[in-house]
Amino acid sequence: MADLRSDTVTKPTAAMRTSMAEAEVGDDVFGDDPTVIALERHAAQLFGHEAALFAPSGTMANQIALQLVVPRGLELLAGADAHVVTYELGAAAALGGISTRTWPSVGAVLDVEQITAMIRPAGYPSVPTAAIAVEQTHNLGGGGVTSLETLRALRVAADNAGVALHCDGARIWHAHIADGVPLDAYGSVFDTLSVCLSKGLGAPVGSLIIGSADKIAQARVLRKRLGGGMRQVGILAAAGQYALDNHLTRLAEDHTRARHLAEALEPYGVVEAAQVRTNLVPLDLSKAPLDAPSLAAAAAERGVFIAAMLPRVARLVTHLDLTDADVEKAASVLGELLS
Numbered sequence: 001m002a003d004l005r006s007d008t009v010t011k012p013t014a015a016m017r018t019s020m021a022e023a024e025v026g027d028d029v030f031g032d033d034p035t036v037i038a039l040e041r042h043a044a045q046l047f048g049h050e051a052a053l054f055a056p057s058g059t060m061a062n063q064i065a066l067q068l069v070v071p072r073g074l075e076l077l078a079g080a081d082a083h084v085v086t087y088e089l090g091a092a093a094a095l096g097g098i099s100t101r102t103w104p105s106v107g108a109v110l111d112v113e114q115i116t117a118m119i120r121p122a123g124y125p126s127v128p129t130a131a132i133a134v135e136q137t138h139n140l141g142g143g144g145v146t147s148l149e150t151l152r153a154l155r156v157a158a159d160n161a162g163v164a165l166h167c168d169g170a171r172i173w174h175a176h177i178a179d180g181v182p183l184d185a186y187g188s189v190f191d192t193l194s195v196c197l198s199k200g201l202g203a204p205v206g207s208l209i210i211g212s213a214d215k216i217a218q219a220r221v222l223r224k225r226l227g228g229g230m231r232q233v234g235i236l237a238a239a240g241q242y243a244l245d246n247h248l249t250r251l252a253e254d255h256t257r258a259r260h261l262a263e264a265l266e267p268y269g270v271v272e273a274a275q276v277r278t279n280l281v282p283l284d285l286s287k288a289p290l291d292a293p294s295l296a297a298a299a300a301e302r303g304v305f306i307a308a309m310l311p312r313v314a315r316l317v318t319h320l321d322l323t324d325a326d327v328e329k330a331a332s333v334l335g336e337l338l339s
Contacts, residue, residue: 002326003305007171007199007254007279007319016202016242023238027231028054029224035234039241043195043208046244047187051216053209054237056228058170061194061207063091064222066133068192068215069164072097074130076166077118079105081140083168084133095226099127107141110134110150116157131164136186137171137178140309143258143280145175151189165189170196170207174278177251191215200251200279201243202320205236247320254279254318257327261316264331268338281316282309288338295337304333 003009012020026033040052055061062084070076076092078085080102084092092098103115115132122128134151138144158165167190169175176183187193192211197203209219223229230236255278262273262281270283283306285292292308299306307315316330 001303001305002322002330004316004318004322004330005305005307007317010199010202010320012204012239013202013320015246016239019238019242020235023234025232025234028233029229029231033232033234033237035241036237039237039244040208042241042244044210046183047193047195047210048184049187049193049210050213051211053216053219053223054230054233054240055194055207055209055223056205056230058194058196058198058207059088059091060223060226060228061196061209062088062166062168063095064219064226064228065166065192065194065209065211066092066098066131067096067222068209068211068218069131069166070096070098071130073099073127075099075101075120075127076131076133077115077129078102078133079135079138081105081107082133082135083139083170084135086140101129105140108136108138108144108146109141110146110154112150112153112157115154116161119157119161119163121161129161129163131166131191132158133166133168134190135168135170137175137278137280139170139280140282142275142282142315143171143174143278144275145178145277148179148181148185148189151186155189164191166191167193169193171199171278173200173248174251174255177249178255178277197240197243200254200319201240201247203236203239203243206240208240250320251279254320254322257318257322257324258316261318261327261331265334265338268335270338279318281318283314283316285312285314288312290337295334298337299330299333302333304330306330306334
């Protein structure tokens with residue numbers, strides 16, 4: 001079986017399991033789990049911020065971060081296909097009382113002037129804009145990377161308007177490897193970030209909220225309120241620390257395999273290999289003989305698992321648990337089905 005549905009399907013390596021079994025633990029609700037504390041300090045330092053908070057999921061991390069920068073009843077701007085507004089079940093509104101407004105999405109490509117023009121100042125009857133959310137890398141944008149230059153321009157615009165910037169950085173590690181941008185350079189752009197440990201890095205559970213010491217103190221309260229307070233969670237934090245220490249630079253291997261897949265499938269008119277820069281390979285099936293659910297079902301019968309994202313869009317994701325042989329099998333099976 002070659003499972004390319006997501007990089008969330010990765011399993012802890014033997015060495016990661018050993019680090020989990022040997023982790024020193026405490027009670028994180030009381031703030032005395034030493035392994036969690038070490039992970040949070042490390043992550044904050046990587047991004048050049050004061051503090052971080054371990055959370056059980058990326059959605060919780062995003063929603064806590066959004067509540068930090070958008071007071072109830074105010075507005076968040078985001079791309080129309082951003083994860084925070086498409087795949088988190090309306091949590092911003094349901095849990096945070098946050099109004100959202102979106103710009104037409106073109107993946108990781110941001111039009112700073114367009115976004116700036118959308119910012120609403122305080123004053124009746126409009127809902128004031130409090131923050132802008134950016135996804136790095138961009139999931140539905142095929143793992144696209146927004147350039148540091150663009151992000152810095154957006155930071156200037158946000159500062160001029162007095163609004164905050166949040167980064168949904170679930171796969172920001174891939175942007176760091178693809179463009180060689182230091183993590184603290186990304187950190188300098190954003191007021192808050194959420195970063196995931198359980199996708200490409202291969203940890204079984206966990207994300208981190210990153211920001212100022214004051215914001216992370218507030219985040220700890222919000223996490224408890226949402227049911228995210230955990231006890232001897234150092235067992236999981238140890239997996240995240242192991243991932244940061246051992247699995248970050250190897251993401252380049254996933255990028256290479258993704259590009260190989262894209263090049264193999266490009267002749268079928270479903271992907272432009274030059275656009276694949278990280279570990280996501282989007283397949284545009286608008287002119288293909290099969291729609292996405294049909295392609296996914298047929299591929300699964302042949303031992304290749306892919307994700308049907310939209311009726312005519314499928315996604316392949318390379319990750320830690322895939323071998324070169326798995327990639328070759330996927331290319332062969334999908335090529336046969338698309339021909």
